[in-house]
Amino acid sequence: MGDKSADAFRTIGEMAEALGVRTHILRYWEEQFPMLKPLKRAGGRRLYRPDDVALLHTINRLLYSEGYTIKGARKYLSSGLAAPAQTALPDAPTPSTNQDRPSIDFESLRAVRNRLSAALAAA
Numbered sequence: 001m002g003d004k005s006a007d008a009f010r011t012i013g014e015m016a017e018a019l020g021v022r023t024h025i026l027r028y029w030e031e032q033f034p035m036l037k038p039l040k041r042a043g044g045r046r047l048y049r050p051d052d053v054a055l056l057h058t059i060n061r062l063l064y065s066e067g068y069t070i071k072g073a074r075k076y077l078s079s080g081l082a083a084p085a086q087t088a089l090p091d092a093p094t095p096s097t098n099q100d101r102p103s104i105d106f107e108s109l110r111a112v113r114n115r116l117s118a119a120l121a122a123a
Helices: 012-019 023-032 050-065 070-078 106-122
Strands: 046-048
Touching (some): 012 046, 012 050
């Protein structure tokens, strides 16, 4: 996220780039996750506070790394079990606070997805 300090506000473009998603995804997440409320300046320009940035990293991790649905991620976040995302090192593993959930081998799942995608493309 560049040379900004950790407590600086981020624009929607900066957050989209940091998370590897398009800006419309972040606007959609605002609709789906009521706890996500960035500041809106004149003209609707969004500014994400440090707490918003941490929440966005957590949402991104739940949806794209842990395989939650929007509904499941929303329920998980509102239950208060979510561990904050690590904004300084977004690729670092975040310890799970839910010990009852089985571990998932995401690499195996990605391999299956890629084989299915290749098979569909060949068909």
